[in-house]
Amino acid sequence: TNVLDVWIVSRLNQLITEVTKGMEAYDMAEATRPLDLFVDDLSTWYLRRSRERIKDGDAEAKQTLYFVLKTLARVMAPFTPFVAEDVWQQLKSDGEEESIHLALWPKAGTVDTEALEPMQLARDFCAVGNALRKKSGIPVRQPLATLFITEDISDVYKEIIKDELNVKGVEKGPVILFDERITPELKREGDYRELVRAVQDARKAAGLTPSDTIVLTLPETARETVAGFETDMKKTVLAKDILFGGEIKVEKQ
Numbered sequence: 001t002n003v004l005d006v007w008i009v010s011r012l013n014q015l016i017t018e019v020t021k022g023m024e025a026y027d028m029a030e031a032t033r034p035l036d037l038f039v040d041d042l043s044t045w046y047l048r049r050s051r052e053r054i055k056d057g058d059a060e061a062k063q064t065l066y067f068v069l070k071t072l073a074r075v076m077a078p079f080t081p082f083v084a085e086d087v088w089q090q091l092k093s094d095g096e097e098e099s100i101h102l103a104l105w106p107k108a109g110t111v112d113t114e115a116l117e118p119m120q121l122a123r124d125f126c127a128v129g130n131a132l133r134k135k136s137g138i139p140v141r142q143p144l145a146t147l148f149i150t151e152d153i154s155d156v157y158k159e160i161i162k163d164e165l166n167v168k169g170v171e172k173g174p175v176i177l178f179d180e181r182i183t184p185e186l187k188r189e190g191d192y193r194e195l196v197r198a199v200q201d202a203r204k205a206a207g208l209t210p211s212d213t214i215v216l217t218l219p220e221t222a223r224e225t226v227a228g229f230e231t232d233m234k235k236t237v238l239a240k241d242i243l244f245g246g247e248i249k250v251e252k253q
Contacts, residue, residue, distance in 0.1 A: 001060065002060060003119070003160075005060055007046070007115045007116065008046045009067070010111055011038060012038070012068055013108045013111045014034075014111045015075060016075060018031075018034040069091060070091050072087075073091070074103055077101060085100050088100035125149050125161055129164075132177065133178070136178070140165065141166065141190055142193070143166050143186045144165075144186065145168050145169065145179045146169045146171055147176070148172070148173025148174075150174065150176055158170040168186075189229075195233075196236055199237045202250045206252075208250065211238070212238065214252055215243065215253055216242045217242075217245065218244055218248060240253050
């Protein structure tokens, strides 16, 4: 039901169609080129945009990723036999082929262009938006009020754009541009996001795993920044408690 899941499955079906066509024509360039593009879409868009859903245990997101990885391994098997075999051994279920090289070539399902086209449009707007942020020197962690875009797009894709570009609203405009006015509330949220990044860096420096729970100590000066964001911070950095006083410190619980 999630547009990201529908999109990546449609991209997978598109991949199978294109690779099969290249293989049947004995054209290795045509057969392998789509793989690079798909892996990039999977890693830099689907996984990044689905990270919180997967982290929260969303069943549809996890099932979709499982299906996509197993199918992708079968498509990759003729070209990267050892990588594909390793993926298969980690994901195969009881009763399935012992080796991926004994599995059948996957059949392509329907390529849903109604899922592919608006997602590509949303990604195009995000690419321009990121370029505008870079040009203006405004980091993505600083929230902005509005992104104006040149075409109308459904609310579900607006939400994806808002999340990707850290913007509160998306509205149709004659040109693509941001409302770059930063209110005190937006500034405080930006400071909060910078603080979260610093805590995540401290977790990495301490050698903690993503599942390790911590007790977090923050400078007294961060108290006002964190106010109102305590629940979100605890969830994001896996902190059981947040204390104030001294430098940023993470202690495994």
